[in-house]
Structure formats: structure tokens, C-alpha cells
Amino acid sequence: MAMVLRNESTTPLGACSQVDAAGAADLDETLITASTLTLLLPRDEHGLLGCDVLRIRNGGGPVTDLGAEEGGDNGFSGSMSVGSGSITAGQLLLAIYGYYQRELTSEEQLTAMRADLRIRRQIQSSFIAMSSVRISDLLGPRVSFGGLTRCSRAMDVYEVVLNK
DSSP, X not given: OOOEEEOOOOOBTTOOOOOOHHHHXXXXXXXXXXXXXXXXXXXXXXXXXXXXXXXXXXXXXOOOOOOOBSOSTTSOEEEEEOSSSSEEXXXXXXXXXXXXXXXXXXXXXXXXXXXXXXXXXXXXXXXXXXXXXXXXXXXXXTOEEEEEEEOOSSSOEEEEEEEO
């Protein structure tokens, strides 16, 4: 049985929006009390580049940046440590936002351009101009966070669902 958490918002991933007082309380709501949460994050709008893995640990330390480490088929395996014994909605959304704001390396851009003509068109002009390309640039202009789908009963593994 799949557990799906949905958010019907249409705010694009790259956009910042104000949160009212009721929305701020929702961000402090505990979602997961497990020691580790693993997210599978789509790398592009069409699913051609697969998913990256991001682990969120509630290890008692301060929140840290997503560390891009070598690992996995796509070259990214990040982790984030949160300070409490649980993971809140705000911490989860911050981790997802931080991942999609990460800039692609030149090698990742070349790999992405080789994967498909549509992706090549999306990043070719930025690549030629030697300007930065973020992962969110591969998602297209109208993508928003749609929720999480649980992928495993044995472990807390969720796939991030993106709405188009």
C-alpha cells in the first residue's frame, strides 16, 4: 500500500513565496519520526536522467548543507542532518528546495545533454555561455511539488512527486 502526501499548491520550485501565520505552523508539524528518511528526487521533467538520492537524518546536530558526494549512478548522494528527533514539514521542504537549487557541474551538464535532445535544448545556451545551470532548470518552468510517495515498507524511502 502506497502512502501519498499531497500538496495542491502550484508554486514553482524555484519561486519564493510568503508564508502566512497558519502556513508557518504547518511547517513545524512533524512528518516523520524515523531516524533516517531517504528521498528519491527526479533529475529532469521527463524522467530520462533518473533519480538522485538524498538522505535526511535526525542526528541531533545542526542543519547542514546538502553535500554533493560521489555516489550512485548519477554522481550525487547528499545528506542533511536535522536537530530534533523528528523531521518536520519545513525541514523536508528545505532539503528538497536546497537539492533543486544545486548547480550542475560541467560534467553533469554534458551527461545531461547527451541523454536527450529536449534536455540538450534546455541547457545548451547556458552551457555555451559558461553560466550556471541548476537542477531546477531541467524541470521546466511549470513544475511544482506534488507530494511524496512511499516506495518501501521496510525502510522510510519516498519518491518526490512533481506536478506539471
